[in-house]
Amino acid sequence: MTLKSSKFLVTIAILVTTAGPSLAQVKIGVISSSTGPTALVGISQKNTVPLLPTKIGNLSVEYFFRDDSSDSTNTVTEVKKLISEQNIDALIGPSGSPNAMGVIQFIAEAGVPMLAPVGTAAVVLPMTEQKKWVFKTTQNDDIIARALVEHMVKAKVRTLGFIALNDPYGENWGKVFADLAAKNDIKIVASERFLRTDTSVTAQGLKILAMNPDAVLVAAAGGPTVLPHVTLVDLGYKGQIYQTHGAALPDFLKLGGKKVEGAILAASLMLVLPEIADSNPSKKMATDYIAAYEKINGSKPATFGANVFDAGLLLQKAVPIAAQKARPGTAEFRAGLRDALEQTKELVATQGVYNMSPADHSGFDDRGRVLIVVKNGAWKLLK
Numbered sequence: 001m002t003l004k005s006s007k008f009l010v011t012i013a014i015l016v017t018t019a020g021p022s023l024a025q026v027k028i029g030v031i032s033s034s035t036g037p038t039a040l041v042g043i044s045q046k047n048t049v050p051l052l053p054t055k056i057g058n059l060s061v062e063y064f065f066r067d068d069s070s071d072s073t074n075t076v077t078e079v080k081k082l083i084s085e086q087n088i089d090a091l092i093g094p095s096g097s098p099n100a101m102g103v104i105q106f107i108a109e110a111g112v113p114m115l116a117p118v119g120t121a122a123v124v125l126p127m128t129e130q131k132k133w134v135f136k137t138t139q140n141d142d143i144i145a146r147a148l149v150e151h152m153v154k155a156k157v158r159t160l161g162f163i164a165l166n167d168p169y170g171e172n173w174g175k176v177f178a179d180l181a182a183k184n185d186i187k188i189v190a191s192e193r194f195l196r197t198d199t200s201v202t203a204q205g206l207k208i209l210a211m212n213p214d215a216v217l218v219a220a221a222g223g224p225t226v227l228p229h230v231t232l233v234d235l236g237y238k239g240q241i242y243q244t245h246g247a248a249l250p251d252f253l254k255l256g257g258k259k260v261e262g263a264i265l266a267a268s269l270m271l272v273l274p275e276i277a278d279s280n281p282s283k284k285m286a287t288d289y290i291a292a293y294e295k296i297n298g299s300k301p302a303t304f305g306a307n308v309f310d311a312g313l314l315l316q317k318a319v320p321i322a323a324q325k326a327r328p329g330t331a332e333f334r335a336g337l338r339d340a341l342e343q344t345k346e347l348v349a350t351q352g353v354y355n356m357s358p359a360d361h362s363g364f365d366d367r368g369r370v371l372i373v374v375k376n377g378a379w380k381l382l383k
Contacts, residue, residue: 026061026319026328028052029082030308031093036070037196040251041222042095044305045117047297051289052092052312057320059328068094070196075099076106083110089328090115090337092311095304097123097169097221100134108133111331113338115314117307119221119246120169121176124361135314135341136362137307139268139352139369141176144245147266147371148217149180151382155240157215159189161208163201163228164219166193173219173244189213196224205231215239221246222304226255233259240264245369249302253377263374264382268303268351271372271379282367285313286350303351310349317347 030049033042046065054061064086068074075094082088083106090113094100097120104123107114108130116123121140124131152160160181164170170193181188189211192204205228208216216239218228225247232241241263243252248267252260269276270286277283289309293301318340326332344356344363352368371382 024059024323024328026056026059026090026315027086027088028061028063028315029079029086029088029091029093030063030065031068031075031078031082031091031095031099032065032308033070033095033099034067036068037224038070038096038222040249041302041304042067042070044249044293044302045093045095045308048293048301048305048308050296051292051309053316056316057323059319059323061315061319064088068099070096070099072096072099072102076103079103079106083107083112087329088112089334090315092308093117096167098167101168104130104134111334111338113334113341115311115341117304117311118169119244120172121362122168122172127359127361131361132342132358133338134361135356137310137314138362139245139364140362141173141244142180143364143366144266144369145173145176145180147366147369148242148244148264149177149184149186151264151371152186152215152242153184155215157186157240159187159211159213159215161190161192161211161213161216162188162219163192163194163204163208163216165221165224166195169221169246170219177217177219194224194228196220198224198227201228201231202235204228205235205237208232209235209237213239215242217242217244219244219246222249223251223255225252226260229263230256230259245303248372249304250300251302253374253379256374258377260374261377264371266369266371268306268368269370270303270306270351272370272381275381276370280367281348282350282352285348289350306350310351310354313347313349314341314344314354317344 032045034046066078190208243265245267321340322336325336347354352364354363356363373382
């Protein structure tokens with residue numbers, strides 16, 4: 001080899017070495033239920049994807065979107081493809097609690113962090129070797145439940161009817177709420193379940209009505225939040241009806257109309273931003289997100305979309321830390337990303353402030369919710 005060709009090869013090596021990091025690409029899979037029974041949750045999540053960061057530090061970010069049609073089997077199929085065919089570094093999604101529970105095994109085996117914008121805390125609690133790869137971008141059930149129970153105690157609710165989805169979301173709410181109710185001398189006199197695809201819950205409503213509870217709690221997410229509420233009103237129930245943060249979407253008001261008037265829920269400050277103090281650290285973040293979403297979609301987002309946006313904020317914080325240890329596309333990078341997400345501290349997002357730890361992969365505290373009432377067909381801060 002001549003001295004000239006040797007110098008040429010050295011020059012090429014230097015160029016590859018210095019250019020490498022700037023050319024590295026982070027691959028993120030995104031799965032939502034933008035069609036099917038969970039579409040009222042998934043559509044705003046799909047529409048939020050264009051707002052996610054396409055560059056983090058000196059790394060470009062590519063997103064691979066998939067619609068699972070609200071079907072858990074499809075979710076598993078798409079997750080496996082994203083892992084094997086796209087070699088994703090992280091997964092955002094899916095929309096539904098059952099869908100998320102069904103893929104934990106696979107993302108754990110692949111060592112891919114999953115940022116799950118779902119309702120049930122069962123995806124992260126109790127913590128296990130598999131669940132350590134899951135980070136939940138929504139408020140845990142206990143944070144929401146505590147706010148509702150505090151209101152019930154003040155309102156002197158002593159008996160309660162409970163109706164929930166027959167899925168992981170409803171199951172976990174049943175456990176969390178039963179414990180809190182017992183501690184506060186609230187007796188659950190009726191406990192009913194229904195399916196996301198049900199078109200009638202009259203039988204369940206009649207059973208609740210027969211017990212004449214002081215109040216009723218509906219534990220569902222997306223469109224199914226409306227059916228039990230409206231059914232109870234149509235059957236003549238006059239007591240207070242509570243909802244979880246799963247009802248925090250514009251379509252709850254649109255589909256429920258006057259029949260959901262007076263509903264009380266604990267949910268994101270996004271629903272009542274004009275009434276939130278400017279000193280709240282999340283107000284500006286939420287305001288900017290809503291404006292950006294409205295600009296490209298022509299409508300305001302449901303809070304479920306913000307859960308995906310917040311996943312992007314978490315990645316913005318964690319990716320540079322992981323990149324110090326390894327290149328994207330490697331098992332070492334994904335492990336570093338998981339570790340960095342777990343160390344998130346005081347990250348201001350659209351719906352609260354994240355503080356993750358090995359024991360807490362949701363990270364929200366009471367700053368992540370406010371009490372809200374439906375008044376004159378709109379969300380109002382309950383004072």
